[in-house]
Amino acid sequence: MAADPLSKVFAALADPTRRDMVARLTLADATVGELAKPYDVSLQAVSKHLRVLEDAGLVTRSKEAQRRPVHLEAEVFDLMTKWLERYRRQAEERYQRLDALLAEMPDDPGEPQPPKKSTTTTSKEK
Amino acid sequence: MAADPLSKVFAALADPTRRDMVARLTLADATVGELAKPYDVSLQAVSKHLRVLEDAGLVTRSKEAQRRPVHLEAEVFDLMTKWLERYRRQAEERYQRLDALLAEMPDDPGEPQPPKKSTTTTSKEK
DNA sequence: ACTTTATTCAACCTTGCGGTTGACAAAGGT
């Protein structure tokens, strides 16, 4: 365990059941039993899933009599979104650089990007 | 295996090494060996990681002599972003509904955050 | 006080993951 936050979040959402729970929790808080109903697994299994989601910071559980209402914490989504956007943007920028490059292609085989080593940067095009 | 696409993508990104590879691939394509260099694991391990990323549709591998340049496929990010945005939006909307509700709350004394009973809003009758 | 409801804890089982090593395949360099 002790995995970094991002790993935990991604791992938590890698399970379809857990993703479905999250989806339902966007609509309203729910107790463990309520959450468990649609799935064909034991209550204990659902409880475990919730623990995973909680450890990932995706949900919090409060107390209300014997019930433990589960509440979705949206903030963590931001963490993921940030990660995603960052690399998506970079990838896009790279596309643009590449496009620009191809646009003005003279015929020199020089390395335009300076990440040193011959980065296998599609230097050979079929 | 045959897991749904989204599960595969999330699972693939749940590993820090793989996330790092993806990060580096946003800068430039790279061969297996190049990708492996920074990590203290065998080449075979890296090869496996790449297979996972490939199965998730995050990268593609072409041939170039003995080398297998790995290329990042940005499209899959969109799938994730879509999922994320969808639920993030719903969660936000829910906040707003709640805010609106609290805003026009009649004169209630004391309790700022009314934990009330029946917070378990799911309107599930017994 | 006893029972029911709601949930967790504990032990266990099976599967899959990330890692290893060793052998093999294919393309190039010499």
Next chain:
DNA sequence: ACCTTTGTCAACCGCAAGGTTGAATAAAGT
């Protein structure tokens, strides 16, 4: 032709994930 480079395939190992059942806990209901 041979050897080197670059990767993959296959078998194996330890461990954590997701599931199960059974017992324990806690707060209401009666």
